[in-house]
Every structure is written in structure tokens, then in C-alpha cells.
Amino acid sequence: MTKSLPEFKYMSFDVVGTLIDFESGLKSCLQEIAAEADVTIDGEQALTLYRAARYSENASLFPDDLVRVYLAIAPELGLPVDKRYGERLRDSARAWKAFPDSAAAMARLALDYRLIAMTNARRWAFDHFSEALGNPFHAAFTADDTGTEKPDPAFFESVFDFVAAEGASKSDILHVAQSQYHDIGISRALGMTNCWIERRHAQKGYGGTIEPAEFTEPDYHFTSMAGLAEAVTAARS
Template identity: 25%
Template structure:
């Protein structure tokens, strides 16, 4: 059994773990698809999003706003329509309004009382700045894809986070990575020997959602952050 009280810092994936990105993605994409008479279920939209996003994040780095524009473009190519300029930007423009899960802010404030908190996120710096306001806590370190010029599941993003935390005296064995995506986070973090918590936000739901399916072995599984915070001694 993992001893949660041995860690000094929690590193978080942001979108899907802290911020309800699936709701944000759906609210941005559904009107676009409906305007072109494309009928897809919520699970279908999310799973197409996962395929398109992951393909666009491979190869030469592009910023996340351009990745999201590319996702809309790929929906058009896949389903036979040409998005307008407004529709192309709908997904990227929506990120600033994506909201935390109901348990996120209180759990972060609780965890901050004893632990340092950090972010490792596939996002642009300016987009995360909007999300940080919603999250209402000060993070001790923030590592974005824009800073690293790569996207998880690349281990480079984790190497940068580990190096920055080492600079403030935190060794890798004192880092606990917390994430909802096995594909983006649990697998690469485990490959570097980091301890991991899988926040299974899709517990009881069908399909793999907005992240590609993957197999990994987290040290702990919880349904939400409130459950994680309850397991740590303060």
C-alpha cells in the first residue's frame, strides 16, 4: 500500500484532472457539429477528439491553440464539412472558460496546507493562466507544453518538471504525480520511476473519453481529488 505521507510535492495534470475538459470540449464542438448536421454521441465526439489531438501533438511542436484549431479542421475532414474561421477557433477560444470539477478547488486548498503543488500540462502558458484563476491556489511550479516544446506522453515534460523540483530541493522519490489520463500521464510517469495516482474521473462511464485508451499501473486509484485529499494526514 502506498504511503501518501512520504511525498513533498504533488504534480498534477490539469485538463481532465483538475479542469473538466470533457465538458469544455463538448460545449465547444457540439454547436459546430450540429451546424453542419453531424450527429455524434458525446462519447463519439470525445473519442474522435482524442484521436485527432494525439495525432496533432506528435511530430514538430505546434502550440496548443493551433492543435485545437487542427482538431476542428480534422472533424471537418472526417465528416465532410468546411469549418468557418469562427468554428476553427471555437475550441481554442473556449479553454479560458473551462471550469474545475466540483471537488477540485477545495481539495487543492486542503492539499496545499501540507504539500507543494505543481502542474505538468499539455497547454500554452496564456491558456493555463486563465485556468489558474479558476483553480484559486498558487502552484509552486508550472511546466507547460509550450515551455518544453513537446506534449505528454513525451517523458521530456516530466524530465523538465523533475529537474525544476530538484532545484528547490525535492528529489524525484518525493514527487507524486496525479492524473486522469493513463495514456498521457500514468504510463510515462511510471516509466521514469515516479509514483502515480490515477484520478478515474470516468468511473462508471462507457468509452475512453478525451484521452486515448492505454494500460498502466498507478500506485493508487481514486475517483476524484476529494478522495485523495481524505487519504492524506494533515
């Protein structure tokens, strides 16, 4: 039986894509560059190209890797092939916005749980994301902290060690994420209870996130963070 929401002590969160709207941030920056170059681009096509370029063998840590990614996708979008535009795309991460429901939901959840960030982003970018969310986290793990990226089990093991030092275990954590590939599948394989936030429920495909080899049915499923926060309130009333 799946544990009830009030039984958890922690909630761990994917950040980019679950709490921070990185797809809109990427598309907005690319469309600004396109407008300056008098070019029209399709946002979903840009995300498809981004996904293919991002998940390559020579990828580096995110979002620094956006410089390389831009140079790879610019020719196919008809955009100027110039490193300074790649740097502009990378630096746009500092201003990426949280989804409209994220900050309020996190503030609500922080009343009852210790919130842990688990992000493949580097620490410099996470600091901006956390500020946009109202700095709700009890602890945070970035690619810089773990030396790896999800879905590597070692990333999750770092979090398990942290909660163990606080006298808890992975069974006390509900892992919350939108990425089937990076989070939902591997969290299930590692024996965690998980919650899928299906941000793209009204859109086709996986957007800027790599498609999983197979779909994992989550323990909990909502289409927004507001939905999760409302369920917690209902379960505790």
C-alpha cells in the same frame, strides 16, 4: 512498499482532464455550433473523432491545435467547415470549468504539499485554468516551458531538475493524473510514485484521451480529487 501520503513534499498534477473538465468544454462548444447549424451531434462520438484527429503527426500545441482538429472532424459531424468555428473551439478553452471538486481539493492539498502543474497546454491557456482552480500552484510547467509534451520523459526531467534545485528529488513527488497514456505509464517508468484519478470511472472508453498500449496499475487510485484530499486528511489525522 509505496510511500504513505504524508511522506511526500510535492504533488505534481496533470491539469487538463484531471483538474479541468476539457471533455465537457469541448462537447459544449461543439454542441453550441451544432445547434446554430440545426444539427444534432453525439458528444461521445465527437470525443472519439477528436481523439483520432488530435493525436496525428501534424498536430501542433494544445489548445491552438483545436483549429486544425475542428476542420478535420466537422465534416464527419455534419458541422460547417469554417476556420472561424475552429477558432471558436480553441478560444472556448478560456472558459473551460474545473471539475466541481478540483478547487477545494487543491486548496486542501496546498496546506501540506508544494503543488506543481504539468500540462501539455500552452501557457496562455494554463493561466485561465490556474485561475479557475484558485491559483494553487507552487510552480507550473507547460508545453511552452518544456518545449515538449508528456509522455516525453524530457517533460518530467524538467520537473525533476526544478525540485532538485529546491533540495528535493523525484522520490519526494506524488504524480497525480487521469491519463494512463500521458502520465501514469511514463511516471511509473521513470520511477515516480503515482496516483490515478479515474475521472471516467462511470463511463466506457477513454473519451478524449488516447488509449494506452497497456494499463499501468497505479500506486494510489481515486475516482475524484475529493477522494485524494480526503485520504490525505485521514492519513494526517
